[in-house]
Amino acid sequence: MRIGILAKAAGVSVPTIRYYESIGLLTPPARQGGQRIYASEDVKALSLIRHCRDLDFSLDETRDILASVQRRLPCSDTKSFAEQHLRSIRKRIAELRALEATMASLVSGCETTCCGSTAPDCVILQPGQVNCG
Template structure:
């Protein structure tokens, strides 16, 4: 299958597929004309990579996951450990985002949003203690 067909089959843009080929995540065969010739297995790998990336796994984590997927002697504990580490990072990021949200909510609440020039949001961004004003 050509790159357009594998793009439709995997749900990934051709540019992403070319990138994954460049970094060695997929290695399609080449026809006599030099064009890529993707197999069903390549399409499956690309869909796997797309799903992994949509869950926020890094390229290197995707490389590891793909390697584990292809290794029939793998231990599921290895896969679980990788996913658990990723989940911990997501939970940490959520905590950070919730703290940002709380700070911004406070600043937005304290800002009068009128014609006056004083603004607790700008004061905070400038390093002034806007929250005690």
């Protein structure tokens, strides 16, 4: 199949396929008459890549997962990737909660101290006004 058909089948754009090929995430196929000709395995690989990206795995993590699938490694390897990713997500959530608390405090401080002043005097823009966690 040609690249446009592959893109439609996998739910990605043609530039995305070319990008994945350029970074080695997807192996460029053989060419026929100057055009790339893809197989059904490429649809599966792209669908897996897209799924991993939807789950917010990095490109490097996605590359590792794709390799484990292609080498038919045990599911426990995939579980390990997922557990590590889950720890990373939980850490980011904690960091975002701390940031949320900081921003809420800054907004509250602005409401009580900045009414009518100019932006350069705003408490939100003053370093060290709030303990950031």
